[in-house]
Amino acid sequence: MSKKRKEIRQQQRKAWDSEKGRRKKLRHNTAANQAKHRLDWQPLVPNEEGQVADQRIMPRDERDRREAVIEQATAALQATLDEAQWQNMADETPFLLGKVVEVGRGLCRAEVNGEAIVCDVRGTLIAEGTGYTNILAVGDRVLVQPLSGSRGLVEQVLPRRSGLARADAYDVHLKQIIAANVDQLLVVASWLEPKIWLQLIDEYLIGAARNGLKAAVCLNKIDLAKSAADVAAVAEPYHALGIPVFLTSATEGGGIDALRDYLRGRSTVLAGLSGVGKSTLLNAVQPGFQLRTGEVSRLKSREGRHTTTQAIFLPLEMGGSVIDTPGIKDMGLLGLHPDDLISFYPELADVIGYCGFNNCTHAHEPGCAVKDAVDNGRIAQWRYDNYVNLYDMLTEGA
Ligand SMILES: Nc1nc2c(ncn2[C@@H]2O[C@H](COP(=O)(O)OP(=O)(O)OP(=O)(O)O)[C@@H](O)[C@H]2O)c(=O)[nH]1
Ligand SMILES: [Mg+2]
Ligand SMILES: [Zn+2]
CATH class of the missing domain: 2.40.50.140 (Nucleic acid-binding proteins)
Structure with a gap:
């Protein structure tokens, strides 16, 4: 195995380990607590007085x-x-x-x-x-x-x-605020290096929706993709749901103009695993940023995997702003009730009325309309797989 490949493997294993830790914690997330969490997760909607609840922090x-x-x-x-x-x-x-x-x-x-x-x-x-x-x-x-x-x-x-905001990993009643006063989330994934992790993209999108934020997906390092059809298979289900997808190569310059249009005049927070190219993309959008990007620091220090270590607010010359963040591996779906998950998969929600059983979990029951739709290609297999995985993960903790 090449050194690079080994490194990627190790990185992936670490990611999975922390995922396991997260599942363990989920078990403490008792049914009684669920209702509380759901309250915690009310979107930040101002009340009649225009105040966002629980936002006043003062001596x-x-x-x-x-x-x-x-x-x-x-x-x-x-x-x-x-x-x-x-x-x-x-x-x-x-x-x-x-x-x-x-x-x-x-x-x-x-x-x-x-x-x-x-x-x-x-x-x-x-x-x-x-x-x-x-x-x-x-x-x-x-x-x-x-x-x-x-x-x-x-x-x-x-x-x-x-x-x-995301559920705090240690105290699931609480949330950690990652970026404030933003209009939208740009989920950044790379096609390879690190390899695209579809479930994580879905998790980010769910996180955005629960925060009341619009979101788009940026598939970067498209120059490393062998087949355009493979890329389209990822982009299409999102397109169909009205989620913009940008196919970019931050190093070769592809797709940057369209991305720039999306960022113009709005305030956007970027999220994605370390190394997917968030900072490189922002440098391509506005070269003056001169943000530190991958390779240099990795050569210097094997420890410092995150090149960007702090979230940073950056105004755009063309209007609007971006917040570059260090790799975020966990959007914290804790507190999401498993039965609410389907609402984040509208293409599945559309057909569940036709399932044979009205308490169908769409995992193994006969006469499941969701599985039929997957079989005949109307629902992407990977979206369905993500749904089932996330549902299992959330039920384990319920
Ligand atoms: N081939 C290819 N490499 C890219 C592309 N975009 C970024 N890279 C490389 O990927 C590496 C990581 O890029 P960064 O921009 O530092 O990644 P990041 O997402 O900001 O990472 P963190 O700051 O650690 O969260 C660098 O070596 C970039 O040159 C791309 O489109 N294609
Ligand atoms: Mg960075
Ligand atoms: Zn079903």
């Missing part, structure tokens, strides 16, 4: 005053928040409006008045009680108190209009 001692400020400032809001509205909220306070571009431990980098400054996060800001395990994410709008030496202090995290 306890100042809670009342700040609540009043925020309530006042958001009274006029409709369903969405935009820059002007965040600015209004900031104007009501002695602080400056900042946009978080990078997050570290107890620190972040925020863009304030067009300048990126390092900010400490006020110690009294706590994640507890917010439903999240982390206080801040890239893309958050924050109130910043300027300190000397072009440093700042994050005083408050403003309500989010949207976010990409």
